[in-house]
Amino acid sequence: MQSHIIIIGECAEGHIAPVTFELIAFARILQQHITPDAGIHLFLAGRHLADAASRLAQTEGADITLLEMDAPKAAAGTAPIDLIFKNPPMDRIRRLNPVYVCAGHTPNGADIAPALAVALNAACVTGVERVVSDGQRLHFIRSVFNDKITTAILPIVKTAVLTVTPGIFKSEHTAKMDKTGTVSVLTLSIEEACYTFHGFEKTDADTSALSHADVIVSAGNGVKKQEYLENIYQLSRLFPKSAVAGSRPVCDRKWLTYSQQVGVTGATVKPKLYIACGISGASQHTAGMRDSRFIVAINTDPHAAIFNIADVCIIEDLTTFIPRFIARALATTETGE
Numbered sequence: 001m002q003s004h005i006i007i008i009g010e011c012a013e014g015h016i017a018p019v020t021f022e023l024i025a026f027a028r029i030l031q032q033h034i035t036p037d038a039g040i041h042l043f044l045a046g047r048h049l050a051d052a053a054s055r056l057a058q059t060e061g062a063d064i065t066l067l068e069m070d071a072p073k074a075a076a077g078t079a080p081i082d083l084i085f086k087n088p089p090m091d092r093i094r095r096l097n098p099v100y101v102c103a104g105h106t107p108n109g110a111d112i113a114p115a116l117a118v119a120l121n122a123a124c125v126t127g128v129e130r131v132v133s134d135g136q137r138l139h140f141i142r143s144v145f146n147d148k149i150t151t152a153i154l155p156i157v158k159t160a161v162l163t164v165t166p167g168i169f170k171s172e173h174t175a176k177m178d179k180t181g182t183v184s185v186l187t188l189s190i191e192e193a194c195y196t197f198h199g200f201e202k203t204d205a206d207t208s209a210l211s212h213a214d215v216i217v218s219a220g221n222g223v224k225k226q227e228y229l230e231n232i233y234q235l236s237r238l239f240p241k242s243a244v245a246g247s248r249p250v251c252d253r254k255w256l257t258y259s260q261q262v263g264v265t266g267a268t269v270k271p272k273l274y275i276a277c278g279i280s281g282a283s284q285h286t287a288g289m290r291d292s293r294f295i296v297a298i299n300t301d302p303h304a305a306i307f308n309i310a311d312v313c314i315i316e317d318l319t320t321f322i323p324r325f326i327a328r329a330l331a332t333t334e335t336g337e
């Protein structure tokens with residue numbers, strides 16, 4: 001019997017979201033481990049996605065089930081995902097009897113994965129960052145305890161629902177597929193009475209300053225007080241073509257704008273130098289900056305996960321280290337040392 005891998009893709013405003021391509025790349029890794037014949041089936045919910053889906057079927061070779069929502073007031077991808085994955089999509093998923101069901105480790109994935117696992121009597125492994133084979137079975141590696149420790153999880157039932165951390169499994173658009181996938185459409189009528197779509201609200205998140213910067217100085221929770229951000233700005237001004245960024249808690253507190261947030265729900269950056277100040281190194285943050293050319297991290301905790309990817313690890317209190325560093329740098333500039 002053929003093995004099957006199912007991907008729950010994501011769309012945003014009529015476009016296929018980048019995490020979907022990463023999930024395809026991840027599914028290919030699973031496919032290599034199980035058997036190269038394993039079928040890859042992508043479920044995509046939204047409206048007006050037919051063209052994008054058929055391009056994807058050609059370039060990625062996946063069989064796609066398009067879940068078209070017959071709800072005039074619904075915008076693409078806005079119906080609650082638990083409504084979308086009621087029957088009949090669930091019947092189709094059950095018929096495929098999948099070995100793995102893969103969703104993004106995103107708010108959508110977090111909504112659907114546990115429900116799917118219950119419906120399929122499957123294991124549920126969240127936040128997968130790596131796959132390791134012991135020769136017979138696949139173990140899924142994820143970070144725990146604020147990313148200080150990694151753990152390997154071995155599902156012991158036939159099916160596992162996995163949520164995959166964005167930013168880790170890169171899509172290989174250039175890969176040559178030996179087959180073109182198919183696209184089939186399931187029209188779903190979503191009862192509008194159960195939800196109200198209020199429309200999209202665009203954020204002012206213009207991340208262009210970050211994408212053009214050679215040096216990014218990034219502030220995390222360790223900054224503790226808003227006034228300490230002045231040190232971060234001063235540090236960044238030491239470098240030409242620099243910008244200030246931050247982790248999500250700092251942006252949630254409105255100390256920085258969301259256009260400055262780095263991570264899975266913020267910008268992905270690859271500067272020449274990334275200076276992480278008081279950032280623990282949660283996978284949701286590092287997914288957005290781990291490809292920086294050179295990473296310096298300042299943190300009081302010698303076990304902080306950010307040090308695992310840093311090129312230079314400074315175990316110091318940023319409130320004393322950064323002012324001293326700035327003073328020294330300015331003194332050096334003045335004396336021309």
Ligand SMILES: Cc1cc2nc3c(=O)[nH]c(=O)nc-3n(C[C@H](O)[C@H](O)[C@H](O)COP(=O)(O)OP(=O)(O)OC[C@H]3O[C@@H](n4cnc5c(N)ncnc54)[C@H](O)[C@@H]3O)c2cc1C
Nearest residue numbers: 220221222247248263264265278279280284285299300318
């Ligand atoms: C679906 C989802 C999406 C997310 N998306 C993002 C995202 O896009 N970007 C993002 O950043 N996060 C994101 N998060 C949140 C993420 O999981 C972490 O909670 C967040 O990154 C932690 O931010 P932090 O490292 O600044 O704070 P903390 O984890 O609180 O770490 C603060 C660090 O500062 C250090 N510290 C404390 N005091 C000092 C000091 N005086 N000097 C030096 N170091 C000090 C501490 O040792 C600690 O390591 C997301 C979470 C979820 C669930």
